[in-house]
Amino acid sequence: MFRIDQRNSTPIYQQLVQEVKEAILKGLLRPSERLPSVRELAVQLTINPNTIQKSYQELERQGIIENLQGKGTFVAEHYRPTKDRERLSILKDDLRRILVDAHYLGLNEDELLRMVEQLLTELKMGEDNR
Amino acid sequence: MFRIDQRNSTPIYQQLVQEVKEAILKGLLRPSERLPSVRELAVQLTINPNTIQKSYQELERQGIIENLQGKGTFVAEHYRPTKDRERLSILKDDLRRILVDAHYLGLNEDELLRMVEQLLTELKMGEDNR
Amino acid sequence: MFRIDQRNSTPIYQQLVQEVKEAILKGLLRPSERLPSVRELAVQLTINPNTIQKSYQELERQGIIENLQGKGTFVAEHYRPTKDRERLSILKDDLRRILVDAHYLGLNEDELLRMVEQLLTELKMGEDNR
């Protein structure tokens, strides 16, 4: 269900956060749908349960998933984007960094924009999924 | 000359690498121009010299600056983009991550593309500056 | 009759205890009045009967409701406040925590006191209801 690369240097728990967000965006996970339990997923991905838990807590903090006591973890029914200024500013900085790197890797403006478009399509953004 | 934010969680040495790359892109630093010495910059930015050193080494590894023994560090005269497949793939992953985050922050496709355009203009990319 | 929020992280049984206490305070439930049976309430609130049971037990322990074998559960006729020192001390700690949090949320002393007054009015405290 989720792809985790143990050799990737980005923390596993962040990779999982990202994977869940993408899965929801792509419609693979739907609002109110149940996520695998911490233990289940730990077994599936051969990752420590604590690591899974950290991911779930982060996703809950962002309002993307919800925990029902003793029943499990679910995709939030109504996700409300935050428009958090601070996080938007960080995002913009990250984007700037990427554009700079892209230039030094030899990508020109057109190639870059095409890459963006392709990724947006892949993620089915602009569609009705949450 | 370079903006470093100690509170930012991205490593200081990476921030500096980024700042130098941007400065060159914007034409603030021109090919063959001399960079501040490690010690100078360490004093200016009140940062550990080892950290500056690490940034310069990274930039040299990427072929963006060159060290002339005993003379100082200079912006490379002729930078050749690498087209490094591995790094391109990482860049794409980073970009995907950002697009997903943007969505969860409430940005739609249009707003995103406009942000990209704005940043590209800011960086004067598309022009002849290295 | 009682509002339960499954997404709220405070245990459901505690939420219910709270709701019952408030209902009595507001006069919605009067001394000697019968409470819904465990099963009834479990169906109404779509909650596990064991959870309801736990709430009722807690309320009985506090002397707020009484169980008459085979007849049902009733609001106690004469509630005598306990003046339990231990619980008073815990309450004070909880209150301190809230005041601190309020400060960090940007509330000043006036706004806080006004909030307290408002809540007291809402709860009709200061009146003769139990």
Next chain:
Amino acid sequence: MFRIDQRNSTPIYQQLVQEVKEAILKGLLRPSERLPSVRELAVQLTINPNTIQKSYQELERQGIIENLQGKGTFVAEHYRPTKDRERLSILKDDLRRILVDAHYLGLNEDELLRMVEQLLTELKMGEDNR
């Protein structure tokens, strides 16, 4: 420096978060002042470093403390209250719960308000501390 009660059922990491917030409020910790390192505090309080870390991360998330890479953890220079509506609503619910409990413990409105006033004085709120 910080009082932790291992027997208290509220999680240790939350107790510590609370203690730090209070210490700042009371002026025992001043903006820009360095907090004990995770390891130091772990030894002092005979608590696992991971637990301390969890507290520090929560405080950082709330913008109350800041981490400077490799240099340690510091009280934020300029704390900006969030006015987070959701958290305010939770706070109000907590406050309501306490008022109800206070009533059932036999406190009347006057006694309650006096307790609030006393706590506010203890915390030196209303003064110039941050």
Next chain:
DNA sequence: GTGGTCTAGACCACA
């Protein structure tokens, strides 16, 4: 020396 991540394993509250 600083914090950040991860694992292994344990215990507990809740439903």
Next chain:
DNA sequence: GTGGTCTAGACCACG
């Protein structure tokens, strides 16, 4: 069965 907390101990990146 569910997630939440805590410990012990290890490794790593950063400055």
